[in-house]
Amino acid sequence: MVQQNVQQAISERMAAGWKPTHSSEASEYLKAYLKDADNSEMKTDRLVKQRCDLSHTDMHTIINDRSIGSRFFEILADFMHPSPEHSIYISPMYGEFHGQKNIREWLIPTMQQAGSYAFDARCPARFFDDGEGGTSVDEWQLTSYQDGKWKPLVSGISIRKFRDGWITYASDHFNTLPSRMAAQAKGKAMPLLPEFKSLKRYTGPMPELSPHAREVFEQRETVWKQAAAKRNSIPTFVDSNLTNRELFELAYNEVGHRWELVGDVMHPTDSEYHDPIFGVISGQDNIRAWMIDIMGKAGNVMFEPLGPPLFDGETSFEETRQMAIQPNGEKVFMVRGASIRRYLNGYAVYAQDYFDVAPMLDPAVHAASLAAGSVITPADIEKYRN
Numbered sequence: 001m002v003q004q005n006v007q008q009a010i011s012e013r014m015a016a017g018w019k020p021t022h023s024s025e026a027s028e029y030l031k032a033y034l035k036d037a038d039n040s041e042m043k044t045d046r047l048v049k050q051r052c053d054l055s056h057t058d059m060h061t062i063i064n065d066r067s068i069g070s071r072f073f074e075i076l077a078d079f080m081h082p083s084p085e086h087s088i089y090i091s092p093m094y095g096e097f098h099g100q101k102n103i104r105e106w107l108i109p110t111m112q113q114a115g116s117y118a119f120d121a122r123c124p125a126r127f128f129d130d131g132e133g134g135t136s137v138d139e140w141q142l143t144s145y146q147d148g149k150w151k152p153l154v155s156g157i158s159i160r161k162f163r164d165g166w167i168t169y170a171s172d173h174f175n176t177l178p179s180r181m182a183a184q185a186k187g188k189a190m191p192l193l194p195e196f197k198s199l200k201r202y203t204g205p206m207p208e209l210s211p212h213a214r215e216v217f218e219q220r221e222t223v224w225k226q227a228a229a230k231r232n233s234i235p236t237f238v239d240s241n242l243t244n245r246e247l248f249e250l251a252y253n254e255v256g257h258r259w260e261l262v263g264d265v266m267h268p269t270d271s272e273y274h275d276p277i278f279g280v281i282s283g284q285d286n287i288r289a290w291m292i293d294i295m296g297k298a299g300n301v302m303f304e305p306l307g308p309p310l311f312d313g314e315t316s317f318e319e320t321r322q323m324a325i326q327p328n329g330e331k332v333f334m335v336r337g338a339s340i341r342r343y344l345n346g347y348a349v350y351a352q353d354y355f356d357v358a359p360m361l362d363p364a365v366h367a368a369s370l371a372a373g374s375v376i377t378p379a380d381i382e383k384y385r386n
Contacts (some may be wrong), residue, residue, distance in 0.1 A: 017068045020124065026058035030068070033075065042074045042112070049082055049206065056134040057127055060163060064125040064138055073111045077104040081166040087200055092336075092356040093179070095194030103170075106207045116145040122155065128310035128317065133163040135310055137317050139340065139352070142174070153276075154178055157338050157354045171319065173338045173354035175276045180358055192342040193359055198338060199321055202305040209253050213246040217255055224260045236285055237264040244343040248316045251255035251341055251348070252309035259295045263288020267347035274352040278384045288350075290384050297374030297380065300325040306336065316341045322355075323370035324365075332368035335359050 022030065029052065031308045037379050062068075063076050071144065077100060081087035084099030085225065089107070097103045125138035138158045143150045156174030183190045209217065242250070245267055255261060266273065266284045273281045276295070281287045306319040319338045323331040337355030341348050359365050 013289055019065050022061050022065070023055075023058050023176045025054060026061050029054055029058070030062055030065070030233065034068070034071070037074070042071070044108050044109050045080075045102065046074070046122040047082065050124060053142050054078065054165070056162035056165075059167070059250065060125065060134065060136040060160070061126045061159065063134065064121070066119075066121055067332070069308070070111065073107055074104075076167070077107055078168070078192070079167045081163075087166065087168050087170075089199070090196065091172055091194070092174060093176045093194070094191055096196060096198055117153075118143050118145070118150075126312060126315050126317070128312050130161070130308065130310055133161070135162070135307075135317075136160045137310075137315075137338075137340070138166060155352075155354070157352075159317075159338065164235065170339075173319075173336070174359045175355070177356070177358040177361070192241050193362055195325050196321075197332075199228070199306060199333075199336060201321075202307050204308055206254070206305070207249040207252050207309060207311075209249050209255070210274070212245055213242065213249050213253075215247075216240065216242060217250060217258075217261065220261060220264050221258075233285075234260060236268050238268060240346040242346050244313060247310070247343045247346075247348055248311040248341070251316060252318060257303060259291035260288060262291050263322075265348045266351070267344075269305060271347065271349050272351070274350075276355060276357050277381060281384060284347075293385070295374065297375045299369065299375070301334070301369075301372060301374075303329065314343060324368040324374075326368065326371050332336075332365070332372075334369065 025300050054062075059079055061239055063072060063079065068075070074331070079102050080089065080100040082100040084102065087099055087103065089097045089103045091097075094106060094110070097106050120141045120143055122139040122141050123202070125136055127130055128135045128137065134160070138160075140158065142153045145151075150183040154174050156172060158174075159169070159171045160171035162302040180190045224234060226232075242265070250256065250261060250265060264286055266287045268284045268345055271282065271284060271287065273287045273290075275281070278290065281290050302323045303320045304326055306321055309316060311317075317338065317340055319336070321336040322334040324334050325331055335355045335357075339354070340350070340352045360369070
């Protein structure tokens with residue numbers, strides 16, 4: 001009876017979540033699917049070989065409709081390309097799965113075992129035109145139903161790439177460390193840290209700076225140098241007159257990892273930067289000071305893009321992997337991650353990085369970080385953690 005009440009609470013919470021606007025075609029597809037499913041058990045031996053007759057945006061609205069509850073996982077599996085060579089799902093907890101069959105056999109049982117969890121949409125999912133079919137980005141908050149109350153656990157992001165009527169790429173980013181620690185405390189075994197053998201560095205074009213964006217960057221570079229020479233703090237950056245497009249260019253161009261600039265483009269007061277380790281930093285001056293301090297202690301690290309940065313006029317997105325550069329030039333994989341930026345009135349007002357903290361505690365990764373010159377200490381984390 002208790003379990004039944006929990007499941008009812010899960011269903012009600014999911015049904016009350018964000019429901020996007022569907023086209024008539026998407027509505028008909030969803031109606032037919034739900035009629036055919038008729039509350040039956042989701043099956044792991046199901047194999048969909050015929051691609052759906054839906055547009056990529058219709059597929060996007062369906063899989064981001066929270067009102068369908070846990071059936072989402074079966075529909076997502078249905079949309080994955082059946083060929084192991086043409087679809088992959090990457091999980092920070094379980095690793096890589098190739099092809100619809102393997103994805104379904106992992107995804108359905110795993111999510112059925114999740115029990116008292118719900119994925120709350122933090123905001124409407126975005127659909128980016130990537131020039132090849134489309135990419136959707138979905139930010140969520142994992143919550144757990146315990147003793148009649150909903151408890152927030154961890155936030156995450158899911159990426160889906162749509163190609164020729166299928167989803168060919170799915171990837172989740174979230175911090176698995178809380179789950180691993182909770183399981184360890186209960187004496188339960190958790191999956192080992194996975195390897196990500198399919199990750200490849202993106203080597204295509206990156207955003208180019210407009211003349212105005214280049215001019216703003218050079219002006220700020222002069223300000224940084226003058227402040228450093230006088231040992232003063234960097235003045236707050238106001239009246240940027242930058243367009244959203246130019247902010248995107250500055251974030252993902254070759255100048256994007258100038259940590260002073262990361263802080264500069266954040267709104268002076270109404271901005272937040274969310275980080276899995278350090279929490280939430282608010283305001284331009286605080287964000288810039290944190291960035292300069294911490295990244296200055298991170299050692300010789302490189303953020304390699306895993307795909308082209310995407311932009312829809314208001315929001316930008318990129319997946320990366322963090323590499324520790326060793327004294328002999330070797331690059332050691334540390335973590336993969338995803339970043340979201342939202343822009344308004346000439347500033348970035350929201351930034352969030354999603355990545356798994358657990359690999360950083362792995363002895364081999366920790367040693368590689370130290371060899372790359374990292375001097376970040378627990379005291380540094382406590383200094384900013386709120």
